[in-house]
């Protein structure tokens with residue numbers, strides 16, 4: 001046998017199991033998860049005192065490859081993922097060129113073969129992300145895409161978006177909607193509110209997100225087609241997702257740790273490392289997002305890992321939006337939610353490991369027999385301070401810099417191979 005993890009505190013939500021157990025791995029797959037496994041293995045890892053979960057799947061990252069590999073590439077992005085306990089990622093298509101044809105998908109799929117973690121491409125909804133003409137979803141699906149999105153930009157034409165929901169569904173792909181109305185945002189760079197006023201900078205009004213979220217949920221409900229709402233950041237959008245799901249719309253959604261941990265107060269320092277789109281909102285939004293994550297209304301925690309260089313982030317007002325997040329997502333979730341008694345470990349596993357894979361239709365998220373041996377081992381109590389210089393990502397634009405985290409990834413395993421170890 002290849003690998004034996006001994007005595008870890010295993011949390012396997014898909015099999016409704018939580019408790020101390022051993023995990024036996026061979027040929028990249030889980031042979032058994034249970035008590036007192038005695039078989040011999042080439043590598044035995046003592047996981048006493050550690051927590052063991054299925055590898056995390058982050059369904060919303062930007063790896064900038066092809067085209068902007070000075071910010072990140074598939075290899076460095078995967079190293080950041082491995083260091084964050086993330087064994088699979090889905091990459092957004094707003095690269096240069098954008099991922100709107102089979103050839104570009106093939107480039108990603110080929111390069112991903114050399115990556116430490118599983119990299120799934122997401123294709124564009126519209127050609128060139130121009131919002132005018134739908135991509136060929138069957139072509140994208142056949143080439144290896146697991147979803148479609150114009151993330152970074154909304155699809156402004158509601159008729160086109162409704163056709164995308166239908167066509168993508170029949171091609172076996174989920175539509176991931178970036179909900180924003182640029183006419184409302186009108187050049188704003190942070191949440192519109194008390195802080196933006198005090199700083200004298202243009203705000204991004206929250207209704208930009210809310211009216212777009214409402215449009216897509218109502219459309220999906222009417223069509224009886226699924227929709228996935230990306231990066232929910234406002235209390236009202238949270239409520240819309242809740243209502244939509246209650247009234248039978250096939251809506252799934254995600255948020256990122258910064259939306260349940262930080263507010264626009266962080267922007268007072270005029271530091272562009274706290275700028276992303278959608279932007280950090282207010283305390284009421286943080287409360288609503290936290291509730292949605294903890295009660296299961298939100299399906300997934302993602303990072304929206306969006307690397308940008310220090311030079312690009314140097315000027316507060318002109319910097320591009322986005323923050324890196326792969327190396328802090330589990331720690332942030334444990335710190336803000338688990339250690340505050342707001343969420344169970346099983347729910348975290350559903351949010352980070354099970355649901356993203358269900359939505360994308362990719363394997364994993366379970367420690368059951370025969371499943372891929374993608375596993376994350378962490379110390380639930382180890383404290384550490386986020387130091388941007390120590391990140392594996394090419395870019396260091398983390399909005400958690402200097403923050404104390406409780407919970408640290410110790411080992412990441414992909415297909416039975418140890419791809420990251422914290423020493």
Ligand code: DOR
Pocket residue numbers: 062094151152153178275276277278306307320321322323
């Ligand atoms: O903050 C963001 N950064 N939001 C987006 O929608 C796009 C992303 C990026 O690509 O940098």
Ligand code: ZN
Pocket residue numbers: 060061062092151152304306
């Ligand atoms: Zn994004």
